[in-house]
Amino acid sequence: MKRFFLSSFWCIVAISCAYAQKNDSLFVKKIYETALTEPKGYEWLEYLCKKIGARLSGSPQAAAAVEFTRQVMDTLGLDRVYLQEVKVPRWTRGRQEKAHVTHSARFATLPLRVCALGNAVGTGAKGLEAKIIEVKHFKDLTSLTHAQVAGKIVFFNNVMEQKHINPFTAYGLAGEARRNGASEAAKLGAKGVIVRSLTPNLDEFPHTGSLRYALNVPQIPAIAIATIDAEALSNALKTEPDLQIYFETHCNMLPDVISHNVIGELKGSEKPEEIISIGGHLDSWDLAEGAHDDGAGCMQTIDVARLFKQLNIKPKRTIRFVMFMNEENGLRGGQKYAQEAENNKEKHILALETDAGGFTPKSIGIGDEAQAAQVRKMRLWQPLFVPYDITLKQGGGGADISTLRPLGTVLSGLQPDANRYFDYHHTSQDNYETVNRREMQLGTATIAAFIYLVAEYGI
Numbered sequence: 001m002k003r004f005f006l007s008s009f010w011c012i013v014a015i016s017c018a019y020a021q022k023n024d025s026l027f028v029k030k031i032y033e034t035a036l037t038e039p040k041g042y043e044w045l046e047y048l049c050k051k052i053g054a055r056l057s058g059s060p061q062a063a064a065a066v067e068f069t070r071q072v073m074d075t076l077g078l079d080r081v082y083l084q085e086v087k088v089p090r091w092t093r094g095r096q097e098k099a100h101v102t103h104s105a106r107f108a109t110l111p112l113r114v115c116a117l118g119n120a121v122g123t124g125a126k127g128l129e130a131k132i133i134e135v136k137h138f139k140d141l142t143s144l145t146h147a148q149v150a151g152k153i154v155f156f157n158n159v160m161e162q163k164h165i166n167p168f169t170a171y172g173l174a175g176e177a178r179r180n181g182a183s184e185a186a187k188l189g190a191k192g193v194i195v196r197s198l199t200p201n202l203d204e205f206p207h208t209g210s211l212r213y214a215l216n217v218p219q220i221p222a223i224a225i226a227t228i229d230a231e232a233l234s235n236a237l238k239t240e241p242d243l244q245i246y247f248e249t250h251c252n253m254l255p256d257v258i259s260h261n262v263i264g265e266l267k268g269s270e271k272p273e274e275i276i277s278i279g280g281h282l283d284s285w286d287l288a289e290g291a292h293d294d295g296a297g298c299m300q301t302i303d304v305a306r307l308f309k310q311l312n313i314k315p316k317r318t319i320r321f322v323m324f325m326n327e328e329n330g331l332r333g334g335q336k337y338a339q340e341a342e343n344n345k346e347k348h349i350l351a352l353e354t355d356a357g358g359f360t361p362k363s364i365g366i367g368d369e370a371q372a373a374q375v376r377k378m379r380l381w382q383p384l385f386v387p388y389d390i391t392l393k394q395g396g397g398g399a400d401i402s403t404l405r406p407l408g409t410v411l412s413g414l415q416p417d418a419n420r421y422f423d424y425h426h427t428s429q430d431n432y433e434t435v436n437r438r439e440m441q442l443g444t445a446t447i448a449a450f451i452y453l454v455a456e457y458g459i
Contacts, residue, residue, distance in 0.1 A: 024456075027311075028384050028449045034307060035445035041303030042437040044072060045296060045358075049289035049432035056286040057326040058090030058257040065282050066260050069323050072302055073264040076309050078321075080267075083260040086336040088326040090257045091119050093286055094250030097223060102129060104243040107236045113226040115206040115287065116249040117178060117195065118329045119213070120222040127248035128153070128192045128221055134237055138177045141184055150189030153245055156181050157234050160200045160422070167418045168356075171198055175209075182222040183214035192221040194245070196230040198422065204228055205427040208285050210329045221249055261333045262323035264305055268455070270316040275341075276454055277351040277409075278304060278447060279322030281333065281400055288430040292421065296358030296435055298323050300414075300444040307448045315455035317349070324400040327355070334400030342407060350454055352412040353398025354447060357424070358440035359416035362389075364450050365396025367410045374410050374459040381453050390446050410459060414447055 035041075048065060055062040066083065073081045099112035116122070133148065134155045135141050141154070156177035164170040178195045185193050197207035206224045213219045225233070236243060262282065268274065280297025284290020305321045307313075324333035341348055352364075367375040372394075379392045397411035405411055416439070424430040 024384055024453065027452065030311060031307060031448045031452065032388060032445040034311060035303070035441045035448065036438065039437055039441045040306055041299040041444050042435070042440055044302065045291065045299040045435060045440070046432055048295050048299065049291050053289050054286045055282060055284045055290055056091070057088040057259060057283045057329060058254070059286070062259060062283055062325065066262055066323070066325070069262045069282060069298065069302065073262065073305065073321065076264070076305050078264045078266055078305060078309070080265040082263055084263055084336060084340065085258060085260055086325055086332050087256045088259045088332045089119070089330045090254040091329055092252050092254060094122060094252060097247065097249050098127070099223065099225070099245065099247035101236065102244045102246050104236070104240050106240065107243060110232055110236060112229050112233065112245070113204055113206050114194070114223040114247060115208050116251045117222040117224055118208055118210040118285065119253065120182065120211055120249070120251055121219045121253070122249040122251040123192070123221045123247065124250070125248070127246055129244055129246040130191050131242060131244050132237060134234060138181065141188070144188060146188050149185065152190055153192045153194060154181065154185040154190045155194045155233065157196050157230055159196065160198055162200050167200060167422055170200060171422065174198055178209050178224070179212055182211050182220055183217045186218045186220045190220060192247070194247070195222065195224050197224045197227050199227055199425070201423060202228045202231065205429055207426040208287060209426045221247070223247055223249060259325045261325050261337055264302070264321040266305065266308060266315055266319045268317040269314050271458070272318045273347055274317040274458065275320060275346055275348045276317055276451060277320040277322055277348055277401065277404070278354070278451055279324055279400065280354050281325070281327030282323040283326055283328050285328055285426050287426070287428045289432055291430050291432045291435050292357035292424050293426065293430055294327070294355045296440050296443070297354035300354050300440065300447060303444045304448040304451060307444070313452060317455045317458065319451060319455060327400050331399060334403045337400070338403035338407065341404065348404050348407060348409040349459055350410045350412055351401035351404045352414065352447065352451065353401045354414040354443065355398050355400070356414065356416050356418060357421045358435040358443060359418070359420060360439045361414055361416050361443045361446040363391040363393050363415045364446065365393060365413045365415050367394060367396065367412070369394070371410050377459055378454070384449070384453070388442070388446065414443055416443060
């Protein structure tokens with residue numbers, strides 16, 4: 001009798017699981033169909049890019065984006081929409097940057113397309129002129145002496161290598177020069193730095209991005225140079241090693257200002273204390289419209305909320321839809337969100353970030369090695385994503401949600417095809433026209449389907 005009971009029990013479990021899988025499959029299909037045939041997120045992205053535009057933290061445009069996304073979420077019928085106050089840096093670029101070669105009859109007309117790095121100090125109207133010392137790899141700076149560097153401009157010509165299958169790997173490795181190059185060069189007496197733009201392409205667009213000044217080290221001006229001009233400058237130095245560069249920037253760091261994270265919430269019907277956060281960052285660099293970085297991610301996030309309401313999905317766990325402020329040059333929004341979560345003793349079981357562009361989704365990264373049990377459970381949902389060419393795999397996250405990891409939160413991230421991302425990243429080309437509607441909406445659907453399963457079954 002006992003053996004019969006156990007056998008019957010497991011049959012019931014198997015039938016129940018099969019029924020759940022079948023129902024989930026139908027529901028996931030409905031999510032994808034609705035996202036693709038009613039592309040609201042793409043419509044909102046057009047307004048964000050064309051009516052508001054570049055949204056650097058602390059700017060009037062960033063404030064307009066806060067109000068726009070608050071109003072959009074207010075129309076969706078969420079249980080709560082609110083602003084979370086956060087103090088952010090206010091950096092301004094000022095007048096157009098200038099740069100050219102000097103003391104060289106042969107290369108005097110060499111074009112140098114540059115832009116100031118975010119958070120950098122400016123040169124002012126007098127500009128900066130000095131000889132160049134080229135460094136091919138960031139680590140090679142340590143082999144130079146103070147006498148070799150003092151009074152010069154360090155030219156970090158770090159190439160973003162093509163050999164890596166994931167361009168983000170190459171970005172992380174080459175990015176050390178942009179992030180820390182100015183301070184490391186200043187320790188050796190450099191007057192300024194020029195950093196090769198972080199893209200594997202040879203193009204004419206300088207890529208901005210944040211630097212970090214170290215404490216108790218002189219702050220020196222820093223610019224990024226287009227990769228095609230970096231190659232030309234490197235070749236010119238081979239012929240005339242004593243040529244000099246003049247560059248002029250007018251950027252300035254102003255006092256911090258008040259801004260906001262924008263948060264919408266759907267309350268869980270069974271386990272409201274278990275919170276799932278999804279989001280992107282609302283701020284962008286000032287060179288373009290911030291369409292891929294990260295307007296697409298923000299509008300995908302809000303569109304997931306719209307899909308839940310339109311399809312009458314009542315999540316068992318609470319879902320937060322977060323527009324983080326100040327990811328680009330401070331991470332203050334992500335820090336404030338995590339701080340409030342800790343202060344309120346909230347239990348965030350999973351956080352998903354979409355901040356890799358509006359391209360065709362390839363996978364969802366989940367958790368790390370320390371969270372293997374949760375990862376194994378979520379990967380059981382893989383069959384539901386096979387029809388949509390989506391892989392569930394270990395390894396996910398993002399800058400804004402990284403602040404939740406110390407609270408035990410499993411970090412996740414939408415991972416689109418990254419091969420074109422660095423064509424636009426941090427450049428004047430990151431505009432609405434570069435985002436494909438279908439690709440972006442496929443990303444929305446993938447996030448919504450995954451979050452539906454997490455809300456339904458937990459981790």
